Amino acid sequence: MTDPNRRTLLLAGVGASTALIGGAVWWRSRNAGSGPSVGSASAERSLADTEKSSAEAEPTEAEPTVANLRIPGREGLLAEFKLGAEPLLLRANEAAFALFSGAATPLWHYAADVAGVAMANPLLSIMRGQTLHVRLHNALGEDTTIHWHGMHIDEANDGSGLHPVAPGDERVYQFEVRNRAGLYLYHAHPHGRTGMQFQRGLASALLVLDDEEIALRQRLDLPWGERDIPLLIADKQIGADNAIQYEIGADDWIGNRVLINWTPEPVLDVVPGLYRFRLANVANARMFRPAFLHRGEPLPMTLIGSDGGLLAKPWPVDDLFLAPAQRLDVLVDFSELEPGDEVMLHSLDYVAMENEDEATFQPNLMRHHPGAAPMGSAIDLMQIRVVATGDGARVHSPPLPPTLSSLPPLPDTGAWPLRPFVLRLDDAGRWLINDWNMHLNGHAPMFEVKRGAREVWEIRNSMASMPHPIHVHGIQFRVVRRTLSPPDIRGRAVAGDGLGPTDLGLLDTVVIWPGETVAIALDFAQPYRGPQRYMLHCHNLEHEDMGMMVTFAVVD
Numbered sequence: 035m036t037d038p039n040r041r042t043l044l045l046a047g048v049g050a051s052t053a054l055i056g057g058a059v060w061w062r063s064r065n066a067g068s069g070p071s072v073g074s075a076s077a078e079r080s081l082a083d084t085e086k087s088s089a090e091a092e093p094t095e096a097e098p099t100v101a102n103l104r105i106p107g108r109e110g111l112l113a114e115f116k117l118g119a120e121p122l123l124l125r126a127n128e129a130a131f132a133l134f135s136g137a138a139t140p141l142w143h144y145a146a147d148v149a150g151v152a153m154a155n156p157l158l159s160i161m162r163g164q165t166l167h168v169r170l171h172n173a174l175g176e177d178t179t180i181h182w183h184g185m186h187i188d189e190a191n192d193g194s195g196l197h198p199v200a201p202g203d204e205r206v207y208q209f210e211v212r213n214r215a216g217l218y219l220y221h222a223h224p225h226g227r228t229g230m231q232f233q234r235g236l237a238s239a240l241l242v243l244d245d246e247e248i249a250l251r252q253r254l255d256l257p258w259g260e261r262d263i264p265l266l267i268a269d270k271q272i273g274a275d276n277a278i279q280y281e282i283g284a285d286d287w288i289g290n291r292v293l294i295n296w297t298p299e300p301v302l303d304v305v306p307g308l309y310r311f312r313l314a315n316v317a318n319a320r321m322f323r324p325a326f327l328h329r330g331e332p333l334p335m336t337l338i339g340s341d342g343g344l345l346a347k348p349w350p351v352d353d354l355f356l357a358p359a360q361r362l363d364v365l366v367d368f369s370e371l372e373p374g375d376e377v378m379l380h381s382l383d384y385v386a387m388e389n390e391d392e393a394t395f396q397p398n399l400m401r402h403h404p405g406a407a408p409m410g411s412a413i414d415l416m417q418i419r420v421v422a423t424g425d426g427a428r429v430h431s432p433p434l435p436p437t438l439s440s441l442p443p444l445p446d447t448g449a450w451p452l453r454p455f456v457l458r459l460d461d462a463g464r465w466l467i468n469d470w471n472m473h474l475n476g477h478a479p480m481f482e483v484k485r486g487a488r489e490v491w492e493i494r495n496s497m498a499s500m501p502h503p504i505h506v507h508g509i510q511f512r513v514v515r516r517t518l519s520p521p522d523i524r525g526r527a528v529a530g531d532g533l534g535p536t537d538l539g540l541l542d543t544v545v546i547w548p549g550e551t552v553a554i555a556l557d558f559a560q561p562y563r564g565p566q567r568y569m570l571h572c573h574n575l576e577h578e579d580m581g582m583m584v585t586f587a588v589v590d
């Protein structure tokens with residue numbers, strides 16, 4: 035029997051290792067010394083791997099699928115919708131979508147119908163300063179919400195589990211968008227069931243625009259939807275019936291298939307030119323380490339933005355860590371490649387640092403995930419094929435400006451009060467934040483912050499732990515320093531205090547690696563009145579649902 039509030043006891047996992055098979059469906063693990071081999075025909079690979087894995091949980095009639103990446107369009111799944119003055123009605127419900135060959139896949143999703151155009155999980159866009167006005171109708175059989183992940187927001191609109199919407203009920207979310215331009219998320223957030231609802235499909239993206247962003251777009255001349263493309267990356271555990279599997283109470287929910295923008299194992303044709311990709315991790319638990327491999331070598335990328343929008347300056351990088359809920363904005367230059375060349379958006383292998391087995395607890399990860407690559411394994415995410423432009427020319431882009439945005443430098447936080455946090459696993463297999471766990475301590479605030487206060491939160495992860503993507507509701511923060519970081523992270527430092535390129539912008543989610551201490555700076559200036567309760571939690575959604583979440587309040 036699985037206790038939904040605790041991590042699985044090692045002794046309960048006898049026989050688990052037999053499930054650690056290497057037969058990933060589409061990807062191949064490349065850490066066995068065979069070296070990267072990018073560019074083999076995707077169709078061949080899909081066929082071979084499908085045959086190999088057909089004895090597992092895969093549909094027997096599966097054909098090689100080479101699907102073009104879904105780009106947000108006018109209708110259907112991930113349609114793009116520009117929010118205006120009219121409220122948008124989103125109905126949380128279930129319907130089947132043809133995602134894989136064979137049977138359609140039931141998805142829980144946000145459905146919209148505007149003037150006869152049906153959309154599912156629309157990518158919403160809005161200008162900063164405008165009022166977002168969305169009405170949620172819950173047509174599911176259980177409580178749900180819409181949480182506006184990353185937004186500066188008041189409690190009533192935050193959509194956390196404190197304000198569930200019952201089946202058949204409605205709730206209006208209406209707030210002024212105060213965030214900088216960037217790609218944010220919206221997703222279901224009911225207490226104890228976020229992982230399940232998110233995995234079944236209740237998650238999408240909110241694109242915020244502002245003048246700075248529009249000026250950069252014009253300058254770089256990268257048309258949105260053509261050479262500026264959002265990539266919402268998830269892994270899902272898909273069964274023989276093509277349905278999404280989920281079991282409440284199981285640990286870290288990783289999956290056997292990769293979907294980007296709801297396209298399994300996608301292919302993207304690019305012209306020889308500059309591209310902008312908005313990478314978003316919409317997986318429950320898996321951290322990716324994206325790189326664009328050409329002939330086995332990473333193509334240089336330029337990091338230009340993070341969760342909360344553009345960085346001040348561009349940074350060259352080869353690969354990046356992208357943890358659940360994080361977003362990264364990168365430029366990749368294909369202009370030196372030739373038509374016919376192939377590139378693989380690949381998640382490089384990394385040391386997963388799942389150290390908590392030292393404390394005699396070990397997630398029996400593979401039991402529920404036949405065919406899934408273990409955490410930290412190399413995974414192919416998307417095949418990219420270079421094709422000629424109509425006239426055979428290369429597309430030249432103007433040089434990147436040395437300053438991307440007006441993001442101010444990190445403030446001097448020396449005099450800001452320090453609030454310490456410790457992340458750890460207790461002897462009963464519960465993840466704790468300062469010895470609190472939502473299931474033990476309930477929803478009363480663990481602490482209060484004065485409105486207008488500026489604080490440094492120093493978050494230490496114990497050594498016998500695993501990486502935790504820690505997320506704060508209602509605010510964007512800055513990273514001040516990283517100490518005692520593992521070598522993979524220390525080696526990425528480009529600034530003082532151990533900060534890597536992805537630490538230099540505004541964030542709402544930050545990874546704390548085992549043994550590491552990360553200090554973040556938060557400014558609680560906000561225009562709301564009265565106490566506002568928010569969540570601080572791990573965005574590994576199984577950790578969140580197991581109670582690795584606390585409430586805090588901003589008060590006058």
Ligand code: C2O
Nearest residue numbers: 181183359505569
């Ligand atoms: Cu994206 Cu509290 O979560």
Ligand code: CU
Nearest residue numbers: 182183184507
């Ligand atoms: Cu959030």
Ligand code: CU
Nearest residue numbers: 502572574577
């Ligand atoms: Cu966690």
